[in-house]
Amino acid sequence: MATDKRWMFTGVMIIFILITESHCRLHHLVLKDDVRRKVHLNTFGFYKNGYMTVNMSRLSVSGDSPGNIDSSTIGFSLDRTSSNGFSTYLDEEIDYCILKKLPGSDVAVALLLIDFRKNEVRMKTSAEENIFPNIILGLAKTKPQEHPDTGEGKKVLENGDETKQEPETKPTPEPKTELPPVVKAEGPSKSKRDASEVNKSEVSYPLQNRGGDYSFQFSFNVSTDDQQGLYNLYFHNCYSKEAQTSRMLQFSIDIHIEEKNPDSFLSAGEIPLPKLYIIMSVFFFLIGTVWVHVLRTHRADVYKIHWLMAALPFTKSLSLVFHAIDYYYISNQGFPIEGWAVVYYITHLLKGALLFITIALIGTGWAFVKHILSDKDKKIFMIVIPLQVLANVAYIIIESTEEGTTEYGLWKEVLFLVDLLCCGAILFPVVWSIRHLQEASATDGKAAINLAQLKLFRHYYVMIVCYIYFTRIIAILIKFIVPFQWKWLYQLLDELATLTFFFLTGHKFRPASYNPYLLLSVEDDEDLEMEDVVTMSVGVAEGVKKVKKVSNGPSEESETMA
Structure with a gap:
């Protein structure tokens, strides 16, 4: 700490x-x-x-x-x-x-x-x-x-x-x-x-x-x-x-x-950004409010990671609000107000670190399936957290320096490389979990449970890959293809993809008794108890049947039944 x-x-x-x-x-x-x-x-x-x-x-x-x-x-x-x-x-x-x-x-x-x-x-x-x-x-x-x-x-x-x-x-x-x-x-x-x-x-x-x-x-x-x-x-x-x-x-x-431009110091494709960020911040705030309501409704099934997930949309909403304020002042006077800009950078840094930490924790199955992190999982966090800090520092330097400086090009390359490393690092816990479940499904005799876990981890893996692929590749390509006045579409698609990813993650891992993912952690203990009960019942039935076969008189039969 x-x-x-x-x-x-x-x-x-x-x-x-x-x-x-x-x-x-x-x-x-x-x-x-x-x-x-x-x-x-x-x-x-x-x-x-x-x-x-x-x-x-x-x-x-x-x-x-x-x-x-x-x-x-x-x-x-x-x-x-x-x-x-x-x-x-x-x-x-x-x-x-x-x-x-x-x-x-x-x-x-x-x-x-x-x-x-x-x-x-x-x-x-x-x-x-x-x-x-x-x-x-x-x-x-x-x-x-x-x-x-x-x-x-x-x-x-x-x-x-x-x-x-x-x-x-x-x-x-x-x-x-x-x-x-x-x-x-x-x-x-x-x-x-x-x-x-x-x-x-x-x-x-x-x-x-x-x-x-x-x-x-x-x-x-x-x-x-x-x-x-x-x-x-x-x-x-x-x-x-x-x-x-x-x-x-x-x-x-x-x-x-x-x-x-006639009414703004912003480029033509950036003029709608203050309004866009405010609108998207409202959506993230609403989805965070709904998530908190779900947690309060299903308190018995809430884990610690659920509250960590609740902090993410609110942090994202605050970041967007301060980003909108930053752009508002740039639009009106050509430069930001330092105080608002600093607050935006702080919330942006917290949002980025919190997002990758939450994804990695869910990918390892922490709090849902297991309550401790393995040595491999801990190494992932030791890598992802410093990389996220470095990525945010690179982003801040890029935003704060002129394009023509040599530092701008250097830190832009650093940001791109570090961002790719972070995206790749958070996939490893999910891949490890999938490999472990594949091996366990063939050895421990609980194929149905492990296959259900495997299916959910694969779905989550696909979600992460699609999110990374869209926000880092597709949206950027759209940014370069669309006409200059539609450049804000890149930010819109990026924020919509993030909002969709938050919604799907919350829906898949919601705290509800009927959620198959959350049932898996309880099902192991319940399955052991049910196996003992079934074994005892079968053993008694088999004993009764065998006694009936070897009985030679009514007295023994009645004694056995009693």
């Missing part, structure tokens, strides 16, 4: 440390001496009148002189897709730098190429007119739009002011007021077209250079229905692939990103 408390305390402390660095939909990413070829900065689903503003306040390179770097080596790419994460343009020819490709006319892509020699940013786009938003580029100090909203939006841009930008950069853009300047600013006076490219447009803007720190800003508005979609922003470093030397080009960047 002391070890478990130390694990819990460590997890809570990590939560408090990490949550203070979370900026959510008002992003601030700082990279130092990074050498990655492609950095995924952000993915966001935009409705009509949504906007994005990117303020690169500081970019510097080391490993080579900026004057020796080709203009197609460092830059950004912005592409639009209809579903989550699939960019056909970026997925093609992975080994080739996409900044050196000319975007095809069949994709909505914009490339922003940084030319250190001429101190300018060249934009290439190939999308048809009005299919891709008009991107406005310029120096970080020239932002005509103002956003009179929350103070946090100002804070993000004030951080950019620390890079010696002009004070006028404090306001952030408002989509309603930004749209007219975007239309007016189309085709600025400094732009130039490359006539040699068919259906390609190339526009150049100045790049600010202050002592080797480069900065510029770009923004866009989604002004039509055709421009709605999922936008992916990447930073590219193609130097290491092109240079035939052992040197690596390291870059450091300080970038602020603000993105917003």
Whole structure:
């Protein structure tokens, strides 16, 4: 118990440390001496009148002189897709730098190429007119739009002011007021077209250079229905692939990103999530209430694990309530309230650990069939509980850091691996129970009882496998397939699958005298008593019969009957 408390305390402390660095939909990413070829900065689903503003306040390179770097080596790419994460343009020819490709006319892509020699940013786009938003580029100090909203939006841009930008950069853009300047600013006076490219447009803007720190800003508005979609922003470093030397080009960047839909800072597919989580929390609370009523009604058949099962839906309900509150504040101001976020992470951690512990206890038959855990069962819990703590810490780190950081990708892989290990570990107790029952059914003479137990354990095993398979594979595939505005379906299916799993588990292991699973533990003792009674009865009957066969007179017969 002391070890478990130390694990819990460590997890809570990590939560408090990490949550203070979370900026959510008002992003601030700082990279130092990074050498990655492609950095995924952000993915966001935009409705009509949504906007994005990117303020690169500081970019510097080391490993080579900026004057020796080709203009197609460092830059950004912005592409639009209809579903989550699939960019056909970026997925093609992975080994080739996409900044050196000319975007095809069949994709909505914009490339922003940084030319250190001429101190300018060249934009290439190939999308048809009005299919891709008009991107406005310029120096970080020239932002005509103002956003009179929350103070946090100002804070993000004030951080950019620390890079010696002009004070006028404090306001952030408002989509309603930004749209007219975007239309007016189309085709600025400094732009130039490359006539040699068919259906390609190339526009150049100045790049600010202050002592080797480069900065510029770009923004866009989604002004039509055709421009709605999922936008992916990447930073590219193609130097290491092109240079035939052992040197690596390291870059450091300080970038602020603000993105917003007309009425929410959430991505298009996340806007329904606060309401969804509240509704699902009500369902979990109701199923928990029904379960407690069943326990109170059948007190004579209640085991300790039944109360542990009762705590699970209520913990899940609380977790969903705090998750909804967290998303509500993100939707309204672009960042969470730290207190609510911490409470959500704590309940999320408790829910995850409680779920896997309950599944493992039921799988071992604890409290139903046996009242002690074997050494194998104890080893499972020694593995599952720390893995669950690690999985939740990985989840918290992912939620609290920007996508572009190296830690984000590392902990995302850790979370995926640990989650699979936990799912595999909780299957072992059920498999061991099934194997034990198979062996016992052929040796101890109680084939009917053991086969009934075997059937129930197999059903529970199938339930767990289906639950894991659906929530870890099927639902995630749906997340990537559905259109960007239906991304919330993944969360809906995941919560419905969890609710169904809770209901079926409670129904199968409910405390009722007619439940065949619970009768099994009592049936062993009753069966022994019935065997003794039947044996005694048969023995008496057989004795009477034999005496009758050898009797030679009525006196003996009557004496025997008496």
